[in-house]
Amino acid sequence: MNSKFALLGVSAFACLMLMNSCTTVGEHKTSPSLYYLNFTKADTEEYDFLRTVYQLASDEIAFAQVVSQRGTSANVKSLADNLSNQYGEVLSKLSELADEANVLLPFPGQSTFELTAGLDSAGTNVLEKVYVEQSLHNQEYIIHQFKNVTNNTKLSTNRYASEVLPILKKTKEETEALL
Structure with a gap:
């Protein structure tokens, strides 16, 4: 009987250690509630x-890489490179903010x-035209998201949005000039 309890105790301990290791990545320990319950420190506005913005910026970078490789217009390639660099910085800052908010x-x-x-098989003129239109649409939505979060109660997110919003608006104006 005692051996059964000992086996149960060892099994429970091993199970707890195994579950705990699922939330540890290297030296960073993440709360189990993030993995199991998707509990975050972000309010709904910041979470959205x-x-x-992470999804749209990732898509913008991927599309910009395609246009940089296959495009012929110097203006559109320049826009693609500019947006790729700009959204690369946005992604890194969003990752920092997301880490803070779990x-x-x-x-x-x-x-x-x-x-x-x-x-995928369209001519470069069609691809470039669709890229500029899609980029403008995504930029408008990203700017909308940044405007919404400028009034957020979380100061780090609020400050970041206030700093980046004028830059995004200027880039949108440059994109509109290509249409």
């Missing part, structure tokens, strides 16, 4: 901001960028 980025269910049907 982080996830939405938000998983990239979200495990996040979709990856794919060219829509027909664009």
Whole structure:
């Protein structure tokens, strides 16, 4: 009987150690509530901001890389390089903000960028036109997200959004000039 209790105790201890190791990545320990319950320190507004802007910025970078490789227009290639650099910085800052708020980025269910049907074999003029239009649409939505979060109660997110918003608006104006 005592051996059964000892075996049960050792099994329970091993199970706890195994479950605890699932939340440890290197020297960083993440709260189990983040993995099991998706509990974060972010309010709904900040959570939506982080996830939405991360997804759109990732898509913008991927599309910009395609246009940089296949495009012919110097203006569009310049825009693609500029947006790729700009959104690369945004992604790194969003990752920092997400770490502070215990938000998983990239979200495990996040979709990856794919060219829509027909664009993979489309001519460069069509690809560049679609890129500029899609980029403008994404920029408008990203600016909308940044405007929403400028009034957020979390100071680090609020300050970052206030700093970056004028830069994003200027880039949007440059993109509109290409249409």
